[in-house]
Amino acid sequence: TKLKVAVLFGGVSTEHEISIVSAKSIMQNMDKEKYEVIPIGITKEGKWLLYTGKIEDLDSKWTQFSIECFVSPDRTKKALVKIKDSEATFIDIDVVFPVLHGMNGEDGTVQGLLELSDIPYVGCGVLSSAICMDKAFAKKLALLEGIPQGHFLVVYKNEYSAKKDYFIKRIESEFSYPVFVKPANSGSSVGISKAKDREDLVLAIHEAFLYDTKILIEQAINAREIECAVLGNDEVFVSEPGEIIPSREFYSYEAKYIDNSSELIIPARLPKEVIEEIKDLAGRIYKIFECCGMARVDFFVDKDTNKVYFNEVNTIPGFTSISMYPKLMEFSGIPYSQLIDKLISLAIEKNRQKK
Ligand code: ATP
Ligand code: MG
Ligand code: MG
Ligand code: MG
Structure with missing residues (x-):
């Protein structure tokens, strides 16, 4: 019998689109003799939907997704819950492959759900992911x-907002330009900039805080x-x-x-x-x-x-x-x-x- 593998992709993340490309490639390369693939897309809003189209046709346009389907946290079930025409059915699964990049997927949150469900899943656990x-x-x-590693400084949004001049001075005394500024939780370089002077730095900090309430300043190497x-x-x-x-x-x-x-x-x-x-x-x-x-x-x-x-x-x-x-x-x-x-x-x- 084939192993039933649910592949998760998309997700509430700035790396949503990249995840779909990664997942498509994985699903296309899974041995169809060994595995029954269950493709599950998570929309940008966080809705879990079963993909019913052909894997070759999967893209980020979200067509052929209509049936709700998500992992049940009930560890006595080890199953997906599928909701069709207001009727819920359980689908037993053997493994989950989360192909989710960034927040709400690579950060331990989905891994937490999978720990609760007791379903084996690919990759790192909760703490390690986080x-x-x-x-x-x-x-x-x-x-x-x-x-x-290079020198770094962690800055929180509320503290920065209250003491901007203090932080700019501190950064300029601890680092020499250029420096990198990045959201603490980032991926695919989203929100990351290289700052060459004070003007750049202020803009870079502002940009990074659009994505997270905690950012890093790093000496550019x-x-x-x-x-x-x-x-x-x-x-x-x-x-x-x-x-x-x-x-x-x-x-x-x-x-x-x-x-x-x-x-x-x-x-x-x-x-x-x-x-x-x-x-x-x-x-x-x-x-x-x-x-x-x-x-x-x-x-x-x-x-x-x-x-x-x-x-x-x-x-x-x-x-x-x-x-x-x-x-x-x-x-x-x-x-x-x-x-x-x-x-x-x-x-x-x-x-x-x-x-
Ligand atoms: P990924 O897509 O690999 O998850 P990420 O979004 O987590 O990336 P980083 O790898 O931290 O972000 O940074 C993105 C890129 O920015 C690096 O690959 C590098 O080009 C540049 N960069 C980041 N920090 C530094 C640094 N301290 N010195 C020099 N270059 C840096
Ligand atoms: Mg990264
Ligand atoms: Mg990187
Ligand atoms: Mg990454």
Whole structure:
């Protein structure tokens, strides 16, 4: 019998559209002999709907979604609730694959629902997802563990509003321009800017606060962007690092999804000892953040000195067939559809271990 896998995509997130592209690619590459795929879209408003069209036709126009279908938190059921013509029926499922990027999906919220339901799910758990999504907590934990990273400052909206001059002065004394300003909970570079002077800084802070009530100021690192794909629960596999050459001044939303000209270089061309350092750090960081299933661990490597700095962990990384995570795994000998098999079996293994 086939495993019934519910794939979640869309979501109440600034990365809603990207999630649909990732999920489509995953569903197209799932072995139809092994899996019965149940595609569930979450609208921008947060409505859960069953997708009844062909996977090839899935896009962000939201046609062929009409039947309400959501995960029941009732752990005696381990099922989806489907509501059609005001009648509710349960659909048993074996695994959930949340392909949701950003808030309300990559941040532990959906994982919390899935913990309640006792249905195995792909990827990191509640705490790990939440900490990795929150760049302020992630950086504080990394600091505690002696992970190398650039200088950063966390600023809350209410405090900034009350003492703007104090914060601008403090930032200018602690950092030198350029600095990066980012919402604590960000993804796909939404709300992130590089500030070169005070005028930029004020605008960047204003922009970041549009997305979150907590933001980070970071020293800009003149660096190459290096990413590692990590896979596993207790036993962890770390891929060779890959490099991104952004098409813009930094790896912005436009550089990620609009230009189509940012380059992925696999493997990254770096001295052997730097590669080893990055892989070692990626494995350590994965453990520190208690990740399981998968995560993409991202670094900066100083262009002049090759010094390695931790940037962030993405617990549900971009997953189109040309995205870095699956590309790195493919380079390591795990092709896309086998990667999906592996992630699903890791999800089942993790759920069994808790018993
Ligand atoms: P993702 O889409 O990978 O989840 P994100 O939205 O979580 O990204 P970051 O990775 O923190 O955001 O930052 C986005 C990009 O901004 C980086 O890839 C890099 O190009 C640039 N950047 C961010 N912080 C810094 C920094 N401190 N120094 C130099 N560049 C930076
Ligand atoms: Mg991120
Ligand atoms: Mg991300
Ligand atoms: Mg990033």
